[in-house]
Amino acid sequence: MTRVHLSRLPGDRVRVTGDDPVTLDRAHLAAYVREREPDQPRWVWDDTARWYPELLAAAVRVARCHDLRLCHRLLVRAPAVDADLLRGEESEHWDRLGPAAPTDPVLFSTDDAAEHLSADLEDARQLAAIDASAEAARLRLLVAAESAGALAAAEMTYAGVPWRVDVHEELLAGLLGPRPPRGARPRLLEELADEVRRLLGSPGLNPDSRPELLAALRRSGVEVADTRAWTLRRIDHPVTEPLLRYKKLAHLFQTNGWAWIDEWVRDGRFRPVYQPAGSATGRWSSNGGGALSFPVQVRSAAVADDGWALVVADVAQLEPRVLAGMSGDEALARAARGTDLYQGMVDDGAVATRQDAKLGLLGAMYGATSGESGRMVAGLTRRYPAAFGLVEDAARAGERGQVVRTLLGRGCPALGGSWDESPDAPPADLDDQDRRRRAYGRFTRNFVVQGTGAEWASCWVADLRNRLWRLGADGPVDARPHLVFFLHDEVVVHAPAQLAEAVTAAVTEAAATATALLFRDQRVDFPLSIAVVRSYAEAGKATEPAAAVSTGGPAPAPDLS
Known part of the structure; x- marks a missing residue:
């Protein structure tokens, strides 16, 4: 496959290297990419978020x-990669290069050296580092999936989530009252604030101020350590109910109120900015609008366009199933065959109840050592030694200060500092080091599973993205079925209603591809719950029975970008 490198040059120019080197004015870049794209090259650039939005705006996919x-960030941290192979000219700039921020005004900003890095030079180093690794095949899959995720994130940012401002504003008016002047509370929220003040005998109270609210509660004989909702629910006082309602509605007003609409919704679309691999495990994040945690109260505003539908799919119990696959634990994989892994463990005779299975498995992945979870972990370790042993080994490695890795080779961040640096440290320091050891062990225990789950999801999204493109007869990304939302184990596709059945099949087939790519020698089921709805709020009510997606034997040819 041809690799075409794009590097920024001063003066709004682009240096293209590969089989046909050329220097272009930035204004001609979209036309050049459009002309070359039918040959399916791999475009190599410093940061997808800097290059791709401009191409999408010109209808170039x-x-x-x-x-x-x-990929530099990933490979530098990968235990199976010799990081020295990534060192050389400009490498210090690649070490510091961060993702493009939504406030960056243009693709080309300053004459700083970090703005004009040589894509071909860094690409050669990365390829050499991968080729020299004993885990080259897995790393190639990982960097392909990571890069495809960057393309998907840019497309989702460009297309946006279909959003009905009128529905959102009607919802706000019903819960909060008419839109208030800037800096004021909505009428219904202010009425609740007045009721809280009256019940606490504090006419000047600002219920948004934690210190003021704590003081007012204590003057009324209510001793609490904080003002969290779960704490307030335990107090016996007339103020409890209105105060909890106030806090819930104030949160809605502050996080998804009219100001949120003004900032994040344009042209009928909610437009967050997604960051692939925004966390250490490879999970995505977003840097605005709370895109990865739509509040239940406003989901009814996420409405498909007329004649279109939202296809919502999520994976049941993704991380426990990933643990079964990556550990090669045949017994746990058998329990995972079907729609409910926890019930499968009950049917297997490992535990008495589904709740016991859930407590034990989640306890093993998150490091529960006491209480009911700890008791379940001990019993299930004997029943599923490979799976439970894998996370236990990861925890012990973390406690020794070692770096652990995911199935495809992503390495966890190293523990900051080392308890071996000061052998003569006083006991207090040693106690702190022990706490750090245990905390890091809990992190590494979960990292191996959560990170591998993120790899499965990245492969799912990468394959699905290309399947969706082929379903559309013509037109740009947002005129065809396209991804609009992705959260760890859930995707939402916006599609013409007549293609909803084909999209459902594509989602299922992409999940099978992801499963085969990661677990080709181990049969593991990844059941999908799929709903075709008009509004995102309807997804939980209209979910189809989960379909088990499993694989065994050789993986199909991957369709990853």
Whole structure:
């Protein structure tokens, strides 16, 4: 496959290297990419978030890329990679290169050296580092999935989530009252604040101020350590109910109120900015609008366009199933065959109840050592030794200060500092080091599973993205079925209603591809719950029975960007 490198040059120019080197004015870049794209090259650039939005705005979609920023960060940390092979000219700039921020005004900003890095130079180093690794095949899959995720994130940012401002504003008016002047509370929220003040005998109270609210509660004989909702629910006082309602509605007003609409919704679309691999495990994050945690109260405003539908799919119990696959634990994999892994463990005779299975498995992945979870972990370790042993080994490695890795080779961040640096440290310091050991062990225990789950999801999204593109007869990304939301184990596709059945099949087939790519020698089921709805709020009510997606034997040819 041809690799075409794009590097920024001063003066709004682009240096293209590969089989046909050329220097272009930035204004001609979209036309050049459009002309070359039918040959399906892999575009190699420093940061997808800097290059791809401008191409999408010109109705140019690319199938494949290699995101050097994401992959440099990944490879430097990968235990199976010799990091020295990534050192050389400009490497210190790649170490510091961060993702493009939504406030960045243009693709080309300053004459700083970090703005004009040589894509071909860094690409050669990365390829050499991968080729020299004993885990080269897995790392190639990982960097391909990571880069495809960057393309998907840019497309989702560009397309946006269909959003009905009128529905959102009607919802706000019903719960909060008419839109207030800037800096004021809505009428119904202010009425609740007045009721809280009256019941606490504090006419000047600002219920949004934690210190003031704590003081007012204590003057009324209510001793609490904080003002969290779960704490307030335990107090016996007339103020409890209105105060809890106030806090819930104040949160809605502050996080998804009219100001949120003004900032994040344009042209009928909620437009957050997604950050692939925004966390250490490879999970995505977003840097605005709370895109990865739609509040239940406003989900009814996420409405498909007329004649279109939202296809919502999520994976049941993703991380426990990933643990079964990556550990090669045949017994746990058998329990996972079907729609409910926890019930499968009950049917297997491992535990008495589904709740016991859930407590034990989640306890093993998150480091529960006491109480009911700890008791279940001990029993299930004997029943599923490979799976429970894998996370236990990861925890012990973390406690020794060692770096652990995911199935495809992503390494966890190293523990800051070391307890071996000061052998003569006083006991207090040693106690602190022990706490750090245990905390890091809990992190590494979960990292191996959560990170591998993120890899499965990245492969799912990468394959699905290309399947969706092929379903559309013509037009740009947002005129065809396209991804609009992704959260760890859930995707939402906006599609013409007549293609909803084909999209459902594509989602299922992409999940099978992801499963085969990661667990080709181990049969593991990844059941999907799929709903075709008009509004995102309807997804939980209209979910189809989960379909088990499993694989065994050789993986199908991957369709990853």
